[in-house]
Amino acid sequence: MNYRQLGASGLRVSEISLGSWLTYGEGGYVDSARAHETIDKAYELGINFFDTANIYMRGEAEKVVGQALGKYARESYVIATKVWGRMGEGPNDRGLSRKHIMEQCEASLKRLNLDYIDLYYCHHFDPDTPMEETLRAMDDLVTxxxxxYIGVSNWTAAQIAEAVHLADRKLLNRIVASQPVYNMFNRAIEQELIPACTRFGIGQVVYSPLAQGVLAGKYKNATDVPPGSRATHSSGKQTIQRYLHDDNLLKVARIRxxxxxxxxxxxxxxxxxxxxQSNVSSALIGASRVQQVEENAAASGVSLPSDALEQIESILNN
Structure with a gap:
């Protein structure tokens, strides 16, 4: 396993990281025993970067990840979790207010059974909360x-730039990580986000690198959805429809x-x-089986020849 700096920070994370969206916890499509197996295999293969969020299965995913990693030395792995999503029915049970951030950090620490979170993301942008309030709350948690370390997920380049400039003016801790979607079929971050984050020393931890399994070759046609897969989960089904159509599947066949x-x-x-992409610090995978972890982890350190990259570019732009 190869490791990269997380942005301009001193933290080194594995090129492949393991996530838990729709996967682990009560209501996920992977039972607890298999979840532990995949996490154990990831750790064995040198993956030191594990990602979850408070909203994944309403905290249940955090519990599973915390339990699975609890047997290992705390300094040997990096845990990332997130705040923003709705965690209750009250008016302050979502968003990036100081109240919600502080309360959810404590709740996540309890579910993970940890004393500290390595990387804490603002899961989405919150237009209803002043950015300074959000950044000060995150800065206080660091203090x-x-x-x-502080990160953001699904923020635009303009929002990140505003946050960096505000943090510098107010002498607050800077964002070091951005978590956007990125794969062969969704390249939006190449236009503005990667250039901006490169300038500000922010590394990308990209999710959905396999386009919800389409780039893993799981699907032979647009209606071919394996029983029990992530695509059968209501949230996963909505997401995969962006990728699962015949034009993409033809490209997949050529890329294969x-x-x-x-x-x-x-x-x-x-x-x-x-x-x-040098600005990508880690590619975040999901896995329901040990074999998937083994296969994906083997991508670390692979350097693609220029002619192959040119062929891929031609296929994707066709």
Whole structure:
């Protein structure tokens, strides 16, 4: 496993990280035993970066991740979790207010059974809360030692730029990580987000690198959804419809030929293609089976030849 700096920070994280969206916890499609197996395998393979969120299964995913990692030395892994989503029915049970951030950090620490969170994300932008209030709350958590690094997820380049400038003016801790979607079929971050974050020393921890399994070769046609897969979950089903159509599947077939020529699986090629970006600190995978972790982890350190990159570009732009 290769490791990269998380943005301009001193923190080193594995090029492949393991997430828990729709996967772990009561209501997820992976039972607790298999969840522990995949986390254990990831750790064994050198993955030191694990991602969850308070809103994943209303805290249940955090519990599973915390339990699975509890057997390992705390300094040997990096835990990321998030705040923003609705966690109750009250008017202050969502968003990025100081009240919600402080309360949810304490709740996440209890569910994870930890004393500190390595990386704490603002899960989405909150237009109803002054940005200074949000950044000061996050800064205070760092000062208190409950959070080590601050990140944002699903923020635009303009929102991140505003946050960086505000933090500098107010002498607050800067954002070091951004978590956007990025894969061969969703390249929006290449236009503004990556250039802005490179300038500000912010690393990308990208999710959905396999386009919800489409770039893993799971689906042969637009109606081919394996029973029990993430795509059968209501949230996953909505997300995968963005990718699961015949035009993309034709491109997948052609990209698979390139992977075969390089001696890679389709998943490994798709992840290595993402890691060609120096601003990407880690590619965040989901896994329901140990074999998936093993296959995807093997993409770390793979350098794709220029002619293969040119062929992929041609296919994607066709």
């Amino acid at each position: 208190q030692g409950k959070v080590f 030929e390139i992977a075969d020529e390089l001696g890679l699986t389709l998943s490994q090629l798709a992840i290595a293609w993402i890691l060609r």
